[in-house]
Amino acid sequence: MDHRLIHWELAAKTAATLGTPGPKLSPAEASAVVADLRRHADAAVGHVHEITRLEAARDLRDSGVLIVDRASWARANVHSFEAIIDRPLREAAAKHSERLSATSAAVTARATGAEMGAILSFLSSKVLGQFDPFAPLKRPHLPEAGRLLLVAPNIVEVERELNVEPADFRLWVCLHEQTHRVQFAAAPWLRDYLLGSIAELVEGMLGKADSLGERLTRLFTEKTPLTELIRDEKDREVMSRLTAVMSLLEGHANVVMDGVDSSIVPTVKTIRQRFARRGADRGALENWLRRILGLDAKMRQYADGQKFVSAVVQQIGMEGFNRVWERPEHLPTEHELHHPQEWVDRMRA
Template sequence: MGLYRSVRAVTEASGTGPIDWGAVAEASKAGTDPGSLDVSPAERDGYATDVGDARDRVREVSGFEFDLPETIEIINRHHWIDNNIETFQRVMAPLEDHVGMFPAAARVVNTGSMTVALSFLARNVLGQYDPLLLAEGDGADDHALYFVYPNVTRVADSLEADSDRFRRWIAFHEVTHAAEFGAAPWLPGHLESRMESAIEKLANGDIDRGTLGELDTTMTAVEGYAELLMDRAFDEEYRDLREEIERRRRGRGPIQKLIRRALGLGMKRRQYERGKDFFDAVADARGIEFAGKVWDRPENLPTEDEIERPSAWIRRMDG
């Protein structure tokens, strides 16, 4: 019944734009099991403790002062869709005036594509620090911290990992992102402007390789610095968790691999790896405090060439 409702919502997509976002929300939730939110009081306390401990440790290691949301949200997959669909809609806004020669058919295809993307992400995202990129009005300075409880418990079970330890690992990772955005208040606007520019060019039939390259190097810095802090801040060895997750990724079926490739998630993995190598080299040479210079201003972000040659970035920062 859920699949039928999902397909029907997509095929009945309407409106004047290239994507019927109401249909995307309905179809994504109809085709996605929300998952259990049967969270015990002890588990809720565990999430709060882990986030608090992560904040203290990451502050100590990074030297950055940063805030966290007052409320840590433990959500299911449908909540994640609701929390993210407006951001997706704002990101895709430049496409609104580009429906094409066959608007009804294009609308169904685009609505179906976004439904697949949101459904897949809702089933796979574990935690999310959200600085509310592209937010408008009074909420523009807000931020949120989510944990998608059914995904966290499912992956911990599939890895046969200790659930408390796995939850703590995810909490530390998301808090490292909070540290980055706290240290670089310019970062959301920087990402927003680049995303809008790239999508605007795409809507006009062009590929802005320069802007896409900037986005890639920026996200490489974001993911790599987070990995650096994780290595220094997490309170126990976690190589075994990394290896189990890599084994799980390699074991995915062809459909999952295809969807991940279409969503650029293979690129995200590459960003982790390249960014980690870059910041490990910088920190080994000059320490974590020096590596944190990357967040002083946009001009301090490494270039594509510097990602491959950390010594060049070090020389530029010294100059």
């Protein structure tokens, strides 16, 4: 029996079919945007080094930078999801094969693949950039450290929508994404930590299901929030760890973005103001989609993590905060994320 529970090829095909290309650019304009984004991505590394004071950010050359369109971003994320969860899904399915017939497995795989493709199609028009540390796990020819993806049509679309200076906005975006690249370079154990936690969560979540296929289908096709599928206390602890680390990564990247001034990004104040107001202009359909996909929760993660990092840096400086990258034991718990003094006290002890 094939224990694959997500039809990955169908996910990629669906995302490409449903996706839209974005703003129209002539070949010359598109080439200029690509070259400009590469230049800003390279320049951002030095600024991240100056703000974070992480040695890993000094002239970072450990991973690739790709300027992609929406379809390529979606396809890259299908590959990454496959690298992250295909093995634990197959293992869970094999362990509980008596609950899942070959027919139901095939139906589940196609249903979840199509839904994943639809979700990625929507997200592909929203994401500006992403550092993907998991790509080499399914693509051995890629740099071991991962790759940075910058979604050119979305960056152009947002800078036009906000009516901001393109050069400044592109550098501002690159600062956030390059910070994620630096985080994984500073903490080379971080990728395996995330993979292990995700595998543990998948096994716990699916292994305890009354119906493995039904539970996975609910997750993707009914947009059932992940938290509703987590009932065991141990699984909640794993989810808490993941929430804390993702909040930390996003919050830290936001602190770096806020660390730049007009000497680096001349119109940074205007960009911040207009980007912050952008959410108020979303339509009802997009707000609904963001809610069921958990994007609003992700924005709260940004805020929670940013408050934690800012509070710690204010008290013990950036060098003191940087202990967080030394080993997994130094990561804040979800409780500490909301009580930064307790993390500071633990590091001092």
